[in-house]
Amino acid sequence: MKKILLIEDNPNVLQNTSRMLQAEGYMVITANNGRQGLEMAQQQIPSLIICDIMMPEIDGYGVISALRTNPATTAIPFIFLSAKSDKTDFRQGMELGSDDYLTKPFTRDELLGAINAQFKKQDIINSYYRQELDNLRGNISKSLPHQLxxxxxxxxxxxxxxxxxxxxxxxxxxxxxxxxxxxxxxxxHEMVKKFLLYAELESTENSTEWIAQIRNSKTTFVDIEIASCAKKTAEYYNRSTDLVLDIQDAAIQISDSYLNTIAKEVIDNSFKFSPEGTSVSVSGSSDDKEYCLSVTDHGQGIEPEQIASFGAYMKFEKKLYIQQGTGLGLAIAKRLVELHGGRLEINSVPYEQTVIKVFLPLAI
Known part of the structure; x- marks a missing residue:
């Protein structure tokens, strides 16, 4: 049964609208002011909220502003009720995240039509994300056995x-x-960890709380972290003499572990797909706003179609069977960079030179 929260300071409107919705089979919880409505929304997590604008203590604009900043309530469909029909009020409500707007007095059909429209939209969104999650699970279940x-x-x-x-x-x-x-x-072991990390990033990319949490982390000894990662990777491939380092220090808005993951995937890709005896250059520098990690190799490179579909792991999974994980590693690096407010760029001329640049925000 769908649960609807009705926030309205007019007792007659509150009672009549509540009865109307209950007659349609909805579970209705009510609040007679904005403060009470906000508390009930956070405690009850309703399926939909119908809220008056002009109310004592906290008005409707204050209610929706608070709800849209809370990860638990940010996606709840929200319909404003107002005695006004001014376009300015309508525009303000929509800009704050309202999904619909009804002017008093409204008819039963108008109210039920607005509610049904929101529930249908929510069903479409939920169906889309369920399909995306199913696709991700299917992709992992098909690809993981091949990789192992x-x-x-x-x-x-x-x-x-x-x-x-x-x-x-x-x-x-x-x-x-x-x-x-x-x-x-x-x-x-490394391949299993990659798949699990990729699945975690896919499942949490829409969690504003998780993203805010990871963006609060900082790395202060960037030169040490990247240099250590580069040296270990070069040693793994028995190519320590091919490594060229030029890394400046800075403080970056990312944790040590995630920076290490990004650097490892990008640097490993360069060593894996370039011949022994050719240089792999790893450099790092910053300006006033961001830090740039640049990795250059002279190997087989990345084809234009791969770059075009880069990050859309499912679109080039067949290439992963042949290239043994290159797409997945770079997809992980790209996703992590973007989650931290940065970007990853690739410029490649196959069998001549490939440059991968990672841009990350400096710590505030």
């Missing part, structure tokens, strides 16, 4: 060699196989 297939086969194959041939092996051969198993296992 090859390292899993390698682990099982190497383990099988140990089980069947350990008695005939030289002493030095066993540690070598163990290292290869450990590397394949680490690759599986």
């Amino acid at each position: 297939l090859f390292p899993a086969i390698e682990v099982m194959g190497l383990a099988d060699i140990l089980v069947k041939n350990y008695h005939a092996m030289e002493a030095h051969e066993v540690p070598d196989i163990g290292k290869r198993i450990r590397k394949a296992g680490r690759n599986m």
Whole structure:
């Protein structure tokens, strides 16, 4: 049963409208002033709110302003009631986030029509997000097994060699196989973490509370964080001599862990898809407003169609099977950058030069 909160200081209008809505099968909760209505909205979380504008203590504009800043109530459909029909009042209500506006006196059909329109719109929105979530789940369920297939086969194959041939092996051969198993296992672990992080970012991207929370974090030793990440990545690929660093320090509005994730994905992409012996340059600098992390390599690059669909992971998932995760890693980096109010840019000439730039706001 749909729950409707009716906020109205006129007792007759409050009673008559409440009875009308109850007769239509709605659960109705009422408040006779703005302050009480605001409290009930936050406690009851109704399906829809109908609110008068001119009220004592807190008027309708104050009610909707407070509700739209609360993540728990920001998406509740809101209909204004007013004895005025002035366009200025109508415009002010819409700018504050009202979904509809009824002028008193209103008819039963007008009220029910406005309510039904809002519920239909809400159903469409909910259906869209359910479909998006289902698509994400389906995409992950289809892609994850493919990404884990090859390292899993390698682990099982190497383990099988140990089980069947350990008695005939030289002493030095066993540690070598163990290292290869450990590397394949680490690759599986990293891929699972990527998929889980991507799913988390997809599911929380519309949470204003979560976004506000992560944007309050700061990294103060940016040069140390990025340099450490770059060196570890170069060492992993046995290409420490290919790494060129030129990183300035700054304070950035992002946590250490998320900055590390962004830097790792961008730098790893450059090492993974450029040949040994070619340079990978990692630089960082800032102006008055933002910090720029720039990573340049001279590898196979990124095709124009990939850049065009960049971030829309589902649109180029087939390429991930071939390129083993490049799209997912950069999609994660891009999403994290954008959630922190920054941007990620790619300029690539295949087999000549690729430059990926990350722009993040400086700490306030």
